[in-house]
Amino acid sequence: MATLPQKELISGRKVLLSGNEAVAQAAWEAGVCLASGYPGTPSTEILETLASYPEVHSEWAPNEKVALETAAGASLAGMRTLVTMKHVGLNVAADPLMTLAYTGVRGGLVIVTADDPGMHSSQNEQDNRNYARFAKIPMFEPADSREATEYLKEAYALSERYGLPVLFRMTTRICHSKSVCFTGERVDMVQTGYRKDFLKNVMVPANAILMRARLEEKIQELTEEVESSRFNRTEQNGALGVITAGNVYNYVRETLPEASVLKLGLTFPLPRRKIAAFASSVDRVFVVEELDPFLETEIRAMGVALGDFSPPRSRVGELSPEKVSLLFSKNPAASTQSKEAGPAEIAKAVPRPPVLCAGCPHRGVFMVLKKMRLVVTGDIGCYTLSALPPLESMDTCLCMGASVGMAYGLERGLGPESKKRVVAVIGDSTFLHSGITSLLNIVYNGGHTVTVVLDNRTTAMTGHNDHPGSGRTLMGEEAPSVGYEALVRALGVKFVATVDPYDVGRLRNTIQKALDFNGPAVVIASRACCLLPEVRRQKTPKVNLDQEACTACGACLRIGCPAITLDGESGKPRINLAFCTGCGLCTTVCACGALSL
Amino acid sequence: MSDGSTTNVLIVGVGGQGILLASEVLSKAALLAGFDVKKSEVHGMSQRGGEVNSHVRFGHKVFSPLIPTGQAHFLVAMEKLEALRWSFYLAPAGIMIVNDFRLDPASVASGKTTYPEDAIQRLARSYNRRLVVIDGPEKSVQAGDLRTMNTVVLGALSRFVDLPEEYWLEGLKEHVRKDLIEVNRRAFDLGRQAVLYKPSD
Numbered sequence: 001m002a003t004l005p006q007k008e009l010i011s012g013r014k015v016l017l018s019g020n021e022a023v024a025q026a027a028w029e030a031g032v033c034l035a036s037g038y039p040g041t042p043s044t045e046i047l048e049t050l051a052s053y054p055e056v057h058s059e060w061a062p063n064e065k066v067a068l069e070t071a072a073g074a075s076l077a078g079m080r081t082l083v084t085m086k087h088v089g090l091n092v093a094a095d096p097l098m099t100l101a102y103t104g105v106r107g108g109l110v111i112v113t114a115d116d117p118g119m120h121s122s123q124n125e126q127d128n129r130n131y132a133r134f135a136k137i138p139m140f141e142p143a144d145s146r147e148a149t150e151y152l153k154e155a156y157a158l159s160e161r162y163g164l165p166v167l168f169r170m171t172t173r174i175c176h177s178k179s180v181c182f183t184g185e186r187v188d189m190v191q192t193g194y195r196k197d198f199l200k201n202v203m204v205p206a207n208a209i210l211m212r213a214r215l216e217e218k219i220q221e222l223t224e225e226v227e228s229s230r231f232n233r234t235e236q237n238g239a240l241g242v243i244t245a246g247n248v249y250n251y252v253r254e255t256l257p258e259a260s261v262l263k264l265g266l267t268f269p270l271p272r273r274k275i276a277a278f279a280s281s282v283d284r285v286f287v288v289e290e291l292d293p294f295l296e297t298e299i300r301a302m303g304v305a306l307g308d309f310s311p312p313r314s315r316v317g318e319l320s321p322e323k324v325s326l327l328f329s330k331n332p333a334a335s336t337q338s339k340e341a342g343p344a345e346i347a348k349a350v351p352r353p354p355v356l357c358a359g360c361p362h363r364g365v366f367m368v369l370k371k372m373r374l375v376v377t378g379d380i381g382c383y384t385l386s387a388l389p390p391l392e393s394m395d396t397c398l399c400m401g402a403s404v405g406m407a408y409g410l411e412r413g414l415g416p417e418s419k420k421r422v423v424a425v426i427g428d429s430t431f432l433h434s435g436i437t438s439l440l441n442i443v444y445n446g447g448h449t450v451t452v453v454l455d456n457r458t459t460a461m462t463g464h465n466d467h468p469g470s471g472r473t474l475m476g477e478e479a480p481s482v483g484y485e486a487l488v489r490a491l492g493v494k495f496v497a498t499v500d501p502y503d504v505g506r507l508r509n510t511i512q513k514a515l516d517f518n519g520p521a522v523v524i525a526s527r528a529c530c531l532l533p534e535v536r537r538q539k540t541p542k543v544n545l546d547q548e549a550c551t552a553c554g555a556c557l558r559i560g561c562p563a564i565t566l567d568g569e570s571g572k573p574r575i576n577l578a579f580c581t582g583c584g585l586c587t588t589v590c591a592c593g594a595l596s597l
Numbered sequence: 598m599s600d601g602s603t604t605n606v607l608i609v610g611v612g613g614q615g616i617l618l619a620s621e622v623l624s625k626a627a628l629l630a631g632f633d634v635k636k637s638e639v640h641g642m643s644q645r646g647g648e649v650n651s652h653v654r655f656g657h658k659v660f661s662p663l664i665p666t667g668q669a670h671f672l673v674a675m676e677k678l679e680a681l682r683w684s685f686y687l688a689p690a691g692i693m694i695v696n697d698f699r700l701d702p703a704s705v706a707s708g709k710t711t712y713p714e715d716a717i718q719r720l721a722r723s724y725n726r727r728l729v730v731i732d733g734p735e736k737s738v739q740a741g742d743l744r745t746m747n748t749v750v751l752g753a754l755s756r757f758v759d760l761p762e763e764y765w766l767e768g769l770k771e772h773v774r775k776d777l778i779e780v781n782r783r784a785f786d787l788g789r790q791a792v793l794y795k796p797s798d
Contacts, residue, residue, distance in 0.1 A: 042639075121639070173662055177636060177637035177638075178635065179633075179662070250661045251661050254665075320663055322665050343716075343719050344682055346713050350710045352611065352646075352703075352704075354612070355703045389707065554708065557708065560703055562646050565706045566701070566707070568712075
């Protein structure tokens, strides 16, 4: 354990920052003037933090593609810009990205991709380092918050030196870990203004052919520069050599203090000579990385003989100090032997998965959909939790916006028998992100799909972020709020109805009418998230339980409300008044009238 | 794995119990004491009533933001079932501080699983005098607000972690809403007093 160190002078600029806060701080220091992104764990706090710096115009875009295109435009004016998103967001922004590498940028442009190895809050664990190679753009990978502050500033300098967008790759353990940082002053960048440049900015084939070749040249030049970059550093120590990057570096240093380490901070393009020199300076050299063999494949292709792990390193899930230690263990089988059954084994039998909050307006919708026994194509948001017990009323979850297109496709696939069976469910923020075009497709191609938009006036899952339907901007200014009914009608949908999801009777009737309607239909289940401050401030009556009247039928326990627990002895429910919001949804399933408001 | 100069504290509980606030206060206290500090947790899905854990490590130089399993010098559990769940993180001579508080997971409410009623007894059998049980619900109400349960437990932890009390209080001041500082201060003191003996005594 640590013993108290000699008291040192604590400077006011020494702070504990998460990786996300560090990126925001460094972007401000680097003179960034515009930042845009779409919320997504683990990236969200970057823009949330940056919004408090008045010198930076920070905004939530409806989706990641719009965010990157906005930044590309601002960069044309010579402005330094930041774009943030989670890993899957870069798929949405990939279209502008691939060609932005050709046109290049004027003001420094950095794209933060926050990857989620281990899928703590994601639908996949794609390794976005591949995007750097794919798009042919330089990539930085910090290992912790302090490196994030240093690397980001260099990323802007490099972006402007080469006129290239830069990929800044973080992972959950960097975004959401805090470490000691030193803050600095803001550098105000001189804006250069717009210059028309047909050859560089208009990617018609004749120009793109030239810029394509120019991109290869830039990467060649960069390959020379990275050889001497201080962001790729060697820590010479023992005869065992490890090449690593990102947070994994910390696990390597923790578990192999004697190893020599080549710590790569710039991971595309790679420094060939530096890697070869490092490999020849040690007896054996291994690559330790998370997810895809990104470094390993490149380094093997250089002809460097790498050590093989036995058994091979798993490409699945995130690494940990234990897993890194196991890779180098002489006898991994012995180390993986199960620990003796302790108290932890008992707890395993009682999992604690996340649930929809008490008072969540989504609950009403899924209670109804479950009762109606419909096939429900779902989407990304808090409401994805309704796929889990006890509601279990969502059938699919693929990616942002997929619910609407999949419902339509499922209907086509099933033929006439699908009528009145399939419903798409999509949150307000997700609908605005990428649901609108799918709805347009249904209208255009003669589908009759029912879409339920869950309008809770916020992007709740990621921490209550504003969006074009919430009436506020990221920086807290009032904004126009999209009118869903008018929008949907303008697309050509003839059946549109807005219902309060707490009113389950009316909601069920409306969804039934929508299913019966001959043509595409949209039902907007509209009620603000119960965690929004303006909703929390409202004083509401709590649910009352009449013990005498209760028959212990258990119906209220099956709506998955965390305010209702089971009394083991009586078999009757117990209402936790500290959690109850008085939404009354449980009273609608109580046949004996024991629950009332 | 550890070089022996790092202190590892794992704080666990249920979303909404103030785990992150507790780890912020501890991290700040360690930072004020001049240590290198790393703190790690996962946001997102876990905030909807799911399990939450926060790793805090401090020492002269900290590399990994995650505590290796079996190396937590202190396991602080705001809820009993979570104490069981994370117990495999405790180091051989580590101390476990458990809030005597129960929150049923959804699977218990729906009757699919049963809550281990004897959680504390099981922990006592496994950890004996290394187990410290704190009556957080009672102490927090005594302090004036049930929501200060996390601060009560933090107060108890402060008796074991070698950091000056003033740094803890400074951390509290920085991370607690202004109008709640007084009640949290009381809760912290009640937590400190609740430790009747130290396992090392």
